[in-house]
Amino acid sequence: MTIKQKLNRESTAGYVFILPFIIGFLAFTIIPIFFSFALSFTSYDVLSAPKFIGIDNYVQMFTNDSKFWKSMGVTFYYALVSVPLRLIFALLVAMILVRPSKASGVYRAIYYLPSIMGGSVAVAVLWKRLFASDGAINALLQLVGIPCKIAWLSNTSTAIWTLIILAVWQFGSSMLIFLSGLKQIPVTYYEAATIDGAGKMKQFFSITLPMLTPVIFFNLVMQLINGFMAFTQCYIITQGKPLDSTLFYTVYMYQNSFQFNQMGYGCAMAWVMLLIVALLTGVLFKTSNNWVYYASK
């Protein structure tokens, strides 16, 4: 068989086609991951060679770094509050907008716009100004008669909420996903339910919600991962202030590795987060059999 013939066999051609992925996967995911694992047992400041220190980084992290625990708590709070809230909003608005009307295209666009721009630096900078004590939010609250002078960003109990609101505000893409999911539910299900005397509430909990669970599940997993990894918003808007009450895990990791030059410690932090994310994803997948409904089963 000539090389040309060999290359034209599916078994070879397949590898030729996915070769870029294999190279990229090894070079940009697998090798860095193991490299990071090795570095997590060293003390490394970039300038001199890494020094092996065993599990000291991990010991330090768990026993002697209150900022580590603080940032872990903040990140969990942020992800576990903002992601479910965003999904609930997305579903609610999708249920309202699914009703066909002449303007529904325009409405869909308006609600989708923030999620397209919300991740940008421009909006992060804007948020800083909106929630300043002399910013637009307070000005508007005063306009409707609430004498509000709260310094949202410098108060330990409200600062994290400005970031949560920013995350929830971007519910648009999830809304679009739910909209297309809603349209795929056969109308006959609802007709049958109506004939059987099921009310709107009952229909929602017995038809709509179960039919959407695969989509909800997938988005919950992906958005939780992204939530744990949020960086830009915290880095630009609050920088972890006040009193570390908004210090995201990734921002603390960034500070350790690139500002304090403790790359080994940063790698150890990355591995702890990787294990947490993997564990959480695993648990979600394990429990998914109990609450995710797949029509094909």
Next chain:
Amino acid sequence: MNYTQRKKIGTVIYHILICFFGIVMIYPLLWMVMSSFKDNTEIFTNAKSLIPKTFELTNYSTGWAGFGGISFSVFFRNSFVICILATVGTVISSAVIAYGFSRCNFKLRGFWFACMIVSMMMPFQIIMIPQFIIFKQLNWVGTFAPLIVPYFFGLPFGIFLIMQFIRGIPRELDEAAKIDGCSIYGIFVRVILPLIVPALVTTAIFSFMWRWDDFLAALLYLNKPSFYPVSLALKMFSDPSAQSNWGSMFAMASLSLIPIFVIFITMQKYLVEGISTTGMKD
């Protein structure tokens, strides 16, 4: 009140409510654009009003001048160079990989597909430190390469999207071309590629928008202001150490959203399609 009347009132209330919340949703963006026309002190004293007392364009001219002698035309050019090159890489590589996964039978296909799911779920933040060290060894830090080259090895979102699209193309077309003497590579270039253009456009749009917003990678790898993309320049512009001129800040921030907004207005069909076929946003 009869049934039709009640229904009409219901519809009116429905539209009023949706419009009201719609305004709440886009109010922050409107406020930013409007503030960019306000006089610098008016942003503070007149924060509640959306309409500026007088429309000023000075914010745009002072903002465009940038900082450190580098104007925003440089930052915009950098952003466009990075985004366009990374997007070209993403589209080409994702199309090739997607074709391999969906039309070829090869050993360990399931395994490699699983690897792709892993790489999709693997956050950049986890591998950024070792990646930084590797790129530093390659002397890539301070250049655009770390922001562009990795995208020439496929983007899982794009691969998924294109795979979904290829699945809808009947295999009879492949077989007809094969009988006519077309190789597997010929089938890809001549039969499949022309048919998946919409999926390629969708992938390109998402890739461009994500790269445009990308901040962390630029923050890590670029150290000279003349190499900064718009996102990083805005951050530096807003730092208190630089002159905090909110008016020109908002002017540049508004400008930075224009490319995204243009895509949003002109390509909405593709955006909606991309999100609903993959069921994910990133």
